[in-house]
Amino acid sequence: MKECSLLNGSFIPALPAYEYGGYIISAWARPEFANGSTSVGIVYERGQFGCIIQVQRIEGELFESKEQAEQQGLQLCKEWIDKQNNTKKEMQKRAAIGSNRA
DSSP states (O other): OEEEESOOSSSSOOOEEEEETTEEEEEEEEEOTTSOEEEEEEEEEEOGGGOEEEEEEEEEEEESSHHHHHHHHHHHHHHHHHHHHHHHHHHHHHHHHHHHHO
């Protein structure tokens, strides 16, 4: 996974982002009062002209630790991407089988 940064500015904190499976992923821990933090992951893809488009937001479990929540957010993004990529491969495989029958 290659790390990059989505938001860098004097007023906006940097949000670490990673390239994974042809997508860009990021995660953070959303504070939940005194209970801990909920994991949140975001999946982006590159659009035309270099823009970045959000394609999926995934909310996970509540954790006592901010770090645990962030790690789960990244893991949820990876699982979503793997599922998308496996679905695409299966569709391509079926299309190839179908074209061989013709």
